[in-house]
Amino acid sequence: MTNKKIGIIGCGNMGEALIRGMLAEKLAAPGDILISDKSNEREDCIKSKFNVNAADSGRALVINSDVIILAVKPRDIGQLLQGLADMFKPGQLMVSIVAGITTVNIQRLINAKLNLVRVMPNSPALINQAISAVYYGPGIKEADKAIVGSIFNCLGEVVEVEESLMDGVTAISGSGPAYFFLLIKYLIAMGIKFGLTEKIAARLALQTALGSARMALEVEEDIDVLIKKVTSKGGTTEAALKVFEEMKIKEIYSKAVEAARSRAGELFGG
Numbered sequence: 001m002t003n004k005k006i007g008i009i010g011c012g013n014m015g016e017a018l019i020r021g022m023l024a025e026k027l028a029a030p031g032d033i034l035i036s037d038k039s040n041e042r043e044d045c046i047k048s049k050f051n052v053n054a055a056d057s058g059r060a061l062v063i064n065s066d067v068i069i070l071a072v073k074p075r076d077i078g079q080l081l082q083g084l085a086d087m088f089k090p091g092q093l094m095v096s097i098v099a100g101i102t103t104v105n106i107q108r109l110i111n112a113k114l115n116l117v118r119v120m121p122n123s124p125a126l127i128n129q130a131i132s133a134v135y136y137g138p139g140i141k142e143a144d145k146a147i148v149g150s151i152f153n154c155l156g157e158v159v160e161v162e163e164s165l166m167d168g169v170t171a172i173s174g175s176g177p178a179y180f181f182l183l184i185k186y187l188i189a190m191g192i193k194f195g196l197t198e199k200i201a202a203r204l205a206l207q208t209a210l211g212s213a214r215m216a217l218e219v220e221e222d223i224d225v226l227i228k229k230v231t232s233k234g235g236t237t238e239a240a241l242k243v244f245e246e247m248k249i250k251e252i253y254s255k256a257v258e259a260a261r262s263r264a265g266e267l268f269g270g
Contacts, residue, residue, distance in 0.1 A: 007068045011071075012042075015046075069151075115141070
């Protein structure tokens with residue numbers, strides 16, 4: 001991305017992860033990254049940590065950037081874009097990682113016809129283990145696709161999806177880490193209840209989660225087959241799985257993830 005100026009609006013966890021990833025992979029020099037955040041304190045923190053530049057305003061950032069990454073909360077996006085609408089230049093590349101707002105909605109809020117890309121990364125981006133789903137808007141050039149791909153590959157893996165699937169992606173992988181963290185929390189609590197120290201219980205639960213995920217990724221077998229490999233007839237795993245089935249865990253998960261997907265569709269203006 002030689003000579004590309006990258007503007008990041010929003011310096012929360014994901015904005016910071018993007019800056020760290022791009023600098024680590026030498027996709028951009030600190031002087032090529034321009035940031036803007038509604039919190040002056042947060043802006044100063046990111047400037048100090050990465051030696052990047054802070055724009056005097058969001059409008060100044062738009063003027064001076066070739067690539068604009070929107071990394072703000074969904075509730076802030078409408079007012080933000082309306083305030084910047086007259087500053088965008090036709091053909092400018094805009095990447096939104098804002099949950100719940102479509103490229104059509106973004107286009108309605110601004111005056112210029114931009115090259116729009118929508119991305120949904122997840123929180124493991126903080127340790128470069130993200131999975132990011134990308135939707136490239138109509139007319140996106142291969143050069144722009146390469147820019148976006150290189151940025152988000154810094155955070156982990158990238159897959160391409162249709163925009164109509166983005167709310168589902170948000171519910172599965174965007175919110176998904178919290179589902180796994182909750183299960184880990186419960187396993188740790190049960191370990192402590194059984195007499196283990198919190199440290200050992202946490203280590204057991206965390207390494208089991210990590211090993212299971214790696215196994216599922218690396219072996220070429222269906223998930224149901226992997227479940228069966230752990231489950232002996234009349235054994236401990238079978239006893240646990242029977243309780244899960246009796247408590248309708250599939251129904252619970254389905255309702256929970258559907259609630260997340262529905263909420264993603266309500267976020268803009270909701």
